[in-house]
Amino acid sequence: MHRIKVTINGKEYEQEVEPRLLLVHFIREKARLTGTHVGCDTGNCGACTILFNGKLIKSCLTLAVQANHAQITTIEGLAANGLHPVQDAFLEKFGLQCGYCTPGMILNACYLLQSNPQPSEAEIREALEGNLCMCTGYQHIIDAIRYAAERMKQSGTVQL
Amino acid sequence: MIPPQFEYFRPASLPEALALLSTYADDAKVLAGGQSLISLLKLRLANPKYLIDLGGIGGLNYIRKETDGQAERIAMGAMTTYAEIKGSSLLQSRCPLLPQTASVVGDVQVRNLGTLGGSLAHADPAGDMPAAILALGAELKAVGPKGERWIKAEDFFLGFYATALSPHEILTEIRVPLSAKRKSAYIKAARRPSDFALVGIAVCLEAGQGGTCERIAVGVTGVTDKPYRAKSLEAKLKGKKLDRETIEAAAPAVTEGVDVIGNIHASADFRSHLARVYLYRTIQAASQS
Numbered sequence: 001m002h003r004i005k006v007t008i009n010g011k012e013y014e015q016e017v018e019p020r021l022l023l024v025h026f027i028r029e030k031a032r033l034t035g036t037h038v039g040c041d042t043g044n045c046g047a048c049t050i051l052f053n054g055k056l057i058k059s060c061l062t063l064a065v066q067a068n069h070a071q072i073t074t075i076e077g078l079a080a081n082g083l084h085p086v087q088d089a090f091l092e093k094f095g096l097q098c099g100y101c102t103p104g105m106i107l108n109a110c111y112l113l114q115s116n117p118q119p120s121e122a123e124i125r126e127a128l129e130g131n132l133c134m135c136t137g138y139q140h141i142i143d144a145i146r147y148a149a150e151r152m153k154q155s156g157t158v159q160l
Numbered sequence: 161m162i163p164p165q166f167e168y169f170r171p172a173s174l175p176e177a178l179a180l181l182s183t184y185a186d187d188a189k190v191l192a193g194g195q196s197l198i199s200l201l202k203l204r205l206a207n208p209k210y211l212i213d214l215g216g217i218g219g220l221n222y223i224r225k226e227t228d229g230q231a232e233r234i235a236m237g238a239m240t241t242y243a244e245i246k247g248s249s250l251l252q253s254r255c256p257l258l259p260q261t262a263s264v265v266g267d268v269q270v271r272n273l274g275t276l277g278g279s280l281a282h283a284d285p286a287g288d289m290p291a292a293i294l295a296l297g298a299e300l301k302a303v304g305p306k307g308e309r310w311i312k313a314e315d316f317f318l319g320f321y322a323t324a325l326s327p328h329e330i331l332t333e334i335r336v337p338l339s340a341k342r343k344s345a346y347i348k349a350a351r352r353p354s355d356f357a358l359v360g361i362a363v364c365l366e367a368g369q370g371g372t373c374e375r376i377a378v379g380v381t382g383v384t385d386k387p388y389r390a391k392s393l394e395a396k397l398k399g400k401k402l403d404r405e406t407i408e409a410a411a412p413a414v415t416e417g418v419d420v421i422g423n424i425h426a427s428a429d430f431r432s433h434l435a436r437v438y439l440y441r442t443i444q445a446a447s448q449s
Contacts, residue, residue: 019168055272061198129354130267
């Protein structure tokens with residue numbers, strides 16, 4: 001067993017974990033933050049996407065022990081003061097149906113907009129390469145991200 | 161899917177990692193970015209007793225230009241991520257093949273964690289980076305208990321997930337010679353953007369007098385049990401004008417002497433066909449780069 005300290009959405013979690021515990025299971029079962037989903041569990045679908053020290057990663061392809069002393073943001077961390085503009089945009093533009101992929105999609109969108117506040121449709125599609133959605137056909141997700149970019153430009157919102 | 165049980169070490173220095181590796185060599189795996197290894201653990205295709213995580217070792221993550229007499233080269237730490245390679249302005253201006261290749265590996269998330277050294281040491285027969293590294297004539301630095309040695313890229317890949325690294329060695333640096341005359345391209349055939357290559361071709365060439373090709377190097381991935389340099393093809397193209405007829409006449413040599421893989425994704429015939437077609441496209445793209 002290894003004792004690890006991980007900061008998730010500003011709160012510190014300290015736990016004994018088995019080395020083989022995946023980070024996504026640490027987040028869901030130890031920190032009890034179930035907004036991060038387990039989808040394919042093979043690194044393809046992106047439902048487990050989180051921000052790890054500011055970088056977008058898949059938490060099913062990372063061990064919890066690798067996250068010792070890391071700063072993590074999950075979907076719950078975005079809505080600390082009401083819904084984040086990207087979350088609002090997904091609601092407004094129907095960027096979801098079943099909602100399973102949505103946390104990963106939204107974190108991916110936030111990560112994209114941080115480095116590229118006004119992405120083209122092609123850039124959005126390319127950025128979403130690692131996040132699969134079985135419901136929407138992606139078009140409404142892309143509309144939502146473009147809408148979020150527009151709204152954030154108008155309001156001058158800082159992304160995270 | 162839950163990985164099998166293992167003991168985990170996160171050494172803080174390279175000597176410490178090497179000491180662990182010499183103690184546990186045959187039962188240990190080295191963890192870099194984990195974007196391939198953790199999947200293999202979950203599928204129980206890898207079942208190490210000990211996992212040695214290089215993530216705690218500083219100083220294995222850099223991209224820099226070095227000068228050796230007249231010659232210039234790029235040196236990259238083995239823990240440099242695909243995202244860092246893709247975003248490097250030094251590489252974009254001096255060795256654009258590397259960012260171009262890194263940008264088609266996996267997806268944003270995978271590129272943020274996956275590393276160049278991990279990709280090479282893992283030696284997936286359809287990995288993208290090995291093709292580029294082969295075409296660039298890179299050298300790989302292996303550090304072991306007896307010191308360090310340099311391995312040529314073309315001598316590095318031995319077969320399915322097998323490399324010239326001994327179980328006691330760690331890959332720490334990749335060195336790529338620079339050339340102002342070099343033109344290059346990497347193109348892969350894949351069913352979807354983030355898939356592994358069915359076939360991937362990397363080409364580096366230098367033009368000579370009168371539009372002939374003075375030097376050409378072709379790295380091939382996805383075709384057989386390991387990424388390889390297509391040397392007999394290179395010999396057929398060197399010194400020639402690279403027009404369509406010449407390339408098409410030489411193209412069958414791209415898989416000469418190679419046992420081409422056939423599987424559910426592509427038959428051996430289709431793969432060989434793709435290799436010839438993508439060879440032409442990649443040479444075209446490199447010539448125009």
